Amino acid sequence: MNKIVLASGNAGKLQEFSQLFSSWQIDVIPQSQFAIADAEETGLSFIENALIKARHASRLSGLPALADDSGLAVDALQGAPGIYSARYAGSHATDGDNNRKLLAELADTPDASRGASFHCALAFVRRHDDPVPLVVTAQWRGRILREAVGEGGFGYDPLFYVESEGVASAQLAREVKNRISHRGQAVESFRALWQEAMGSEAALV
Ligand SMILES: O=c1nc[nH]c2c1ncn2[C@H]1C[C@H](O)[C@@H](COP(=O)(O)OP(=O)(O)OP(=O)(O)O)O1
Numbered sequence: 001m002n003k004i005v006l007a008s009g010n011a012g013k014l015q016e017f018s019q020l021f022s023s024w025q026i027d028v029i030p031q032s033q034f035a036i037a038d039a040e041e042t043g044l045s046f047i048e049n050a051l052i053k054a055r056h057a058s059r060l061s062g063l064p065a066l067a068d069d070s071g072l073a074v075d076a077l078q079g080a081p082g083i084y085s086a087r088y089a090g091s092h093a094t095d096g097d098n099n100r101k102l103l104a105e106l107a108d109t110p111d112a113s114r115g116a117s118f119h120c121a122l123a124f125v126r127r128h129d130d131p132v133p134l135v136v137t138a139q140w141r142g143r144i145l146r147e148a149v150g151e152g153g154f155g156y157d158p159l160f161y162v163e164s165e166g167v168a169s170a171q172l173a174r175e176v177k178n179r180i181s182h183r184g185q186a187v188e189s190f191r192a193l194w195q196e197a198m199g200s201e202a203a204l205v
């Protein structure tokens with residue numbers, strides 16, 4: 001079976017990926033199993049950061065690697081926190097710290113102006129210097145609530161209202177979130193690229 005490293009230290013993401021890849025014929029191994037520490041996310045876009053993380057994990061493991069860089073872009077904050085979502089309330093911020101900061105920043109923003117999008121970029125490299133990585137992006141539209149609700153998910157899920165389901169993302173069943181989320185959609189796009197690439201592997205490596 002194909003073995004790939006999942007270049008993430010986020011337990012919430014890892015749990016979602018384990019479900020999203022459960023039907024794939026690949027063995028997806030979290031980078032912690034190779035004692036790989038987080039890469040420094042110095043890029044200016046989700047795509048750049050996903051590539052940095054994937055190349056870092058591939059270099060240190062000697063295996064192909066997949067990385068996810070994601071975050072929340074809020075309309076009323078001109079796209080903030082965006083690529084800085086994990087560091088919004090500081091470099092050691094918890095999800096709770098970040099959520100509290102977001103609520104404070106939006107305290108005076110009316111409901112009609114609280115639109116936001118989750119973004120996800122996935123980058124896959126066959127080796128650390130792969131010149132033709134597989135890259136996909138996806139977005140998920142929602143609205144920022146006035147208080148946290150729900151126990152599921154991670155990150156900003158308790159503040160992200162999903163119109164189509166009528167609940168916060170943190171209240172969605174795992175399989176529902178995975179079907180409609182930025183990450184779930186990105187994995188679906190990745191599946192198509194992967195199948196195409198694996199069919200002509202010789203031309204790509
Ligand atoms: O489905 C999601 N539901 C809620 N929040 C989410 C989601 N997806 C991303 N997020 C938030 C969490 C974190 O504040 C930031 C990701 O930051 P990001 O650098 O990609 O991940 P991370 O530092 O937590 O782990 P790692 O870089 O090791 O993958 O966006």
Ligand SMILES: [Mg+2]
Pocket residue numbers: 041086
């Ligand atoms: Mg990160």
